[in-house]
Amino acid sequence: MIVAENLVKSFPLPDGGEKRAVDGLGFRVGKGQIYGLLGPNGAGKTTSLRILSGLMTSTSGRATLAGFDVSRQPDEVKRVLGFLTANTGLYQRLSATELLRYFASLHGLDKREAAARADELIQRMGISGFAKLRCGAMSTGQKQRVNIARALIADPPVLIMDEPTLGLDVLSNRVILDFIRLQRDEGKSIVLSTHYLDEAETLCDQIGLLHEGRLIAEGDIAYLRNLAGEERLSSIFLKLIHADLGAAA
Amino acid sequence: MRWTSLVGTIYVKELVDILRDHRTLIAMIVVPIVLYPMLMLGSVQAVSYQKEAMREEEIIVGVLNDEQGQSLNRLIHADAAALKRESNDEQLSQHQSPERERWESRTMRDSSISRGAARDKMFAPGTLIDRDSAPQPINKIRILVLGSEERIDAAVRERSIHVGVILDRDELVDQPDIQNKIQFHSDKEDVRSSNAERRLRDVIQRTADRTDARRKSERGLPQTFDEPFAVETVDLSAPPSILGQVLPLILILMTITGAIYPAIDLTAGERERNTLESLMVCPVPVIHLIVGKFLVVTTVAIMGAALNLGSVTATVYFGGFNKIISTTGGSLPLGKMALILICLIPFAVLMSAIMIAVCSYARTFKEAQNYVTPVILAVLIPGGIAAMPATRLDGVMLVMPVGNMVLLARDLLLGAVVHGWQVVIVLLSTTLYAVAAVAIAANIFGRESVVFADVESFRGHFARTMFRPAPRPSLSMSVLYASLLFPLWFFIQAALSPAGGEDAKALLYATSKLMPILFVAIPAFIAWYWKVDLRGAFALRLPESKFVIAGLFLGLSAWIPAHEINLIQQHIIGVPESLERNAQLLVDTFQHMPLGMLVLVIAIIPAICEELLFRGFLLSGLFGNRRAWSAILASAAIFGVFHFFLFKFVVTAGLGVVLAYLCWRSRSIIPGMIAHCLHNTIGALSAVRPEWFTQLRLIPAQNPSSNAESAHLPAFTIAIGIIVFLSAIALSSLVAPLGRKQIAGGVSPRNA
Known part of the structure; x- marks a missing residue:
């Protein structure tokens, strides 16, 4: 279960003022649900996900993952969280096996458990063919598979993914989307952000439209279609953002 | 997972990672093994060739x-x-x-x-x-x-x-x-x-x-005809050994060179390769990550420096350079290589800690390199001062970062007289600086303004509006302040210490004025600025009456075990002459002070200020995620170190343990203040009014042939003292256990 309540994140500006990157964001994601955060560049998606994962502190507001408060119980939150971004790097000089075992150890698994869990994920993510290869020599798709395996190493009940399929070819994209669905079916709570609206349409149970740090619409795809009077998500997206810009003006 | 095993996991991974990097291997192995012999042989041959050419x-x-x-x-x-x-x-x-x-x-x-x-x-x-x-x-x-x-x-x-x-x-x-x-x-x-x-x-x-x-x-004159005197000087100074004077400086450079690349790679490199985010979302405290990385940098620096040293030694021996060195009056005996390697370890520790701290601030390799250059220059200045033949290992140089290690290495290599206390002060201060640097690194590493380049950068570090309220100071904040205060307090004491013939009044008055500023006002300002709850940071709570009684008992009785422990220690290791002189000087000074002023300066001000710093700001910061006892012992050790006289360490650190325990149990600073104040008052009064104590038969009547300081207390006094002391401890312990509640902010000491 993921809960965000009235999250605000301000950054100081050189002129002494403040910029609100996230402005009163709130949503809930239940077990076995995928929540998609959509929005144009600079809408605050990445900042919101960083706050949820404890990498950033919010200026105000509260967020909990699996019942643990992100700012007050950071260690507990990290134990229930799998975090992934499109840009997440891998240790170039370690092989996939070494890397997965290392992260398993950091999550408190002993040597035997770490090896077993790493082997299991290597099988499930189709990494076997290049498991001994150093990460620096892998292709983008191979790296992202290893990255997903890394995020799942402790079998966390909560997954936060920032653009998990960015820059992947069709084949790798399919593997990863199937895997995300599988995780949902296993009962995990998932928040992801994406620029691929088709992907969001087929994958997400709930969609939140973020614009200038604020959630301007939220619901399942049927509700958003109804709200905007448009069929395709891309049209809904544009219409709602234009409406928000008009309201602001 | 135990923290040692976690740090071990990080250490092994980082070491494997760094040793697989060709650049590290080239810098660490190829350069010393190939470059040094080539440079040394090449330069000497070039000089020889030039001289030969000039001769002809x-x-x-x-x-x-x-x-x-x-x-x-x-x-x-x-x-x-x-x-x-x-x-x-x-x-x-x-x-x-x-x-x-x-x-x-x-x-x-x-x-x-x-x-x-x-x-x-x-x-x-x-x-x-x-x-x-x-x-x-x-x-x-x-x-x-x-x-x-x-x-x-x-x-x-x-x-x-x-x-x-x-x-x-x-x-x-x-x-x-x-x-x-x-x-x-x-x-x-x-x-x-x-x-x-x-x-x-x-x-x-x-x-x-x-x-x-x-x-x-x-003319049949002897050859000594116009030379009535033949003057000869036997020079007893240590020979101007290339080993003692040049090697410590080379050592600094070798160690820095060894530490730079891994420090950058393991900190700024993480950020640049985008691996930092995945590391920061692991359930591992930042301090463990930093300690693991710091140990790797130290290992690589020591390995690199040892290889450099080995290469220099081999070149000197096999290239015939030892004969050159011997003609300048120096020597390079193999036995001293072990000594150099031992001196190398604290160097490497300090350098690695400094490099990790500096590089933690950088987001890219290039940025880290820009930060490192001025640091190297800053490190070479005290190193250069220390390498000068006239510089001696005393006074301020004892605690001068880097300089003290260069001097110690030089003196050891030259075979000069080095006292044990000098070694201890040098190693202790170096350790404290390293701890401070690691604390800084832990504070900076993984901060959002460093992790994310898109965040409005470093203003976030210092803009108060960006801080979230915290129940107590962070570990790095409190340890860093204590580490910086240590040399400052040492400088102040050294600068104000009375010259021959003066009494210690000026020192006592000055320290009693500076204590409220340095021990209380500055930590309070830091806590306020970083939005730390002041009540939590300084344990400012009214205690239960039982703890007040425990504090009173403790203050009245602690001098008795302290006195006996001192005597046992004296019996085993003797009393340093300097300590005896100081004690006598203090007693003489006390006797010329009004009693009220004496109690204020010796008991009240130190009790308030030291308790607020050591059992308040420092102890609450040390609790963090650690077990209560490790925090208590660490705060007591730092309290002991701050009294500078190593001879007093056992007693002051012991007192620190008891006071910290009392503070932890009572969740209040006040019982400790009462105990501390009473303890110091009794100490001062026993010096200026011994007759009060003899009348009460607490101490033996003074025998003109021996002073009271060196005599055991009467069995009756010891028995009463121990009973009262143990009652105080029992009273603190028997009260409904607070369990995981901690002194600061009402949060568990294990888990904030």
């Missing part, structure tokens, strides 16, 4: 006129002929008597050295024949007649001649009552000019020696 080089001399030129030419040829003759004679006599040969050649070499002729020596590495010890004639000379002194000078400046020689008369005269005056015009900046002058001077000196010897022998 033609000298161009400018003279005033033809006659003077011919006189000079005759002088040079006569010297060459005489040298040839002397050489033949010597060979003949050596052939006749091998024993005499050895004796004479040794005498000749010794005498040539004593005359300074062997100042410039040339060695061929490997063979190392001292060619300069044999006098060399001038075989190639070109004499130019220039007509005037001005033209000679102009020619020297233009470097068209090497040297100008002006005689006071055209013909050199060999008469005892006439002195031939010879003037050299040369340019000392020009190596060829000074070389030519030196070679001509040698010719003249040899000719003068021969003439002198001939004249004495013609």
Whole structure:
């Protein structure tokens, strides 16, 4: 279960003022649900996900993952969280096996458990063919598979993914989307952000439209279609953002 | 997972990762193994070649006129002929008597050295024949007649001649009552000019020696005729050893070089390769990550420096350089290599900690390199000061970062007298600086303004509006402050310590004025600025009455076990003379102070200020995620170290444990303050009013032959003291256990 309540994140500006990157964001994601955060560049998606994962502190507001408060119980939150971004790097000089075992150890698994869990994920993510290869020599798709395996190493009940399929070819994209669905079916709570609206349409149970740090619409795809009077998500997206810009003006 | 095993996991991974990097391997192994021998052999051979070339080089001399030129030419040829003759004679006599040969050649070499002729020596590495010890004639000379002194000078400046020689008369005269005056015009900046002058001077000196010897022998005078005194100095100073003076500096450079690359790679490198986010979302405290990384950097720095040292040593031994070193009065015994390696470890620890702290602030390799350069320069300044022969390991230099280690290494290598307390202060202060640097690194590493380049950068570190309220100071905040305060407090005490004949009043008054600022006001400001709850940071709560009673009991009784522990310690290791002098000075000072003022300065102010700092700000910061006992012991150790006298460490640290325990149990600073104040008051009163204690039969009546400080207390006093002391501890412990509640902010000490 993921809960965000009235999250605000301000950054100081050189002129002494403040910029609100996230402005009163709130949503809930239940077990076995995928929540998609959509929005144009600079809408605050990445900042919101960083706050949820404890990498950033919010200026105000509260967020909990699996019942643990992100700012007050950071260690507990990290134990229930799998975090992934499109840009997440891998240790170039370690092989996939070494890397997965290392992260398993950091999550408190002993040597035997770490090896077993790493082997299991290597099988499930189709990494076997290049498991001994150093990460620096892998292709983008191979790296992202290893990255997903890394995020799942402790079998966390909560997954936060920032653009998990960015820059992947069709084949790798399919593997990863199937895997995300599988995780949902296993009962995990998932928040992801994406620029691929088709992907969001087929994958997400709930969609939140973020614009200038604020959630301007939220619901399942049927509700958003109804709200905007448009069929395709891309049209809904544009219409709602234009409406928000008009309201602001 | 235990923290040691977690740090171990991080350490192993980082070490494997860094050792798989070709750049590390090149910097660590290839450079020292290949570069040092090449540089050393290459540079020495280049110098040898140049010297050889200059020895054979033609000298161009400018003279005033033809006659003077011919006189000079005759002088040079006569010297060459005489040298040839002397050489033949010597060979003949050596052939006749091998024993005499050895004796004479040794005498000749010794005498040539004593005359300074062997100042410039040339060695061929490997063979190392001292060619300069044999006098060399001038075989190639070109004499130019220039007509005037001005033209000679102009020619020297233009470097068209090497040297100008002006005689006071055209013909050199060999008469005892006439002195031939010879003037050299040369340019000392020009190596060829000074070389030519030196070679001509040698010719003249040899000719003068021969003439002198001939004249004495013609008149039947002994050779000592005009030398009524033979003065000799036996130099007892340590030889100007290249080992002691140069190696510590080389050591600094080696260690820094070894630490730079891994420090950047493991900190800024993480950020640049985008691996930092995935690391920061793991359930691992940042301090564990930093300690793991710091240990790797230290390991690589030590490995690199050891390889460098090994390479230098091998080059010196196998390249024949040890003979060069021995001629300068130094030595490079293999046994001292172990000592150098031991000195290397604290160096490496400090350097690695500094590098990790600096590089943690950087987001990219390039940025880290920019930060590292001024740090290296800053480190070389104290290192350079310490490498100066006149600098000694005392006063401020004892706690001067880097400088103290260079001095310690130098003194150990030179075989100078080094006291145990000096070693302890140097190692302790170095450790504290390293701890401070690691604490800074832990505070910076993984901060959002460092992790995310898109965040409005570093203003976030210091903009108060960006801080979230915290129940207590962070570990790095409190340890960092204590680490910075330590040398400052040491400087203040050293600067104010009374000179001979003065009493300690000025020191006591000054410290009692500075304590509220340094121990209370600044930590309080830091806590306020970082939005730390002041009540939590300083345990400002009203205690239950039981704890007040426990504090009273403790304050009244702690002096008794303290006194007995001191006596046991004295019995085992003796009392340092300096401590006895200080104690006596304090007693004398106390006796000339009004009683009220004495209690204020010795008991009330220190009790309030030290409790707020050590049991407040420091202890609450140390709790963090750690077990209560480790925080209590760490705060007590730092409290002990702050009293500087190592002899007092056991008692002050012991008192620190008890006071911290009382504070933890009571969740209040007040019982500790009461105990501390009473304890210090009793200590001061026992010095100025011993009769009060003897009347109460708490201490034995003073015997003029022995002072009360060295006598055991009566059994009755000890028994009462121990009972009251243990009652205080029991009272603190038996009260409904607070379990995981902690002193600060009502949060568990294990889990914030």
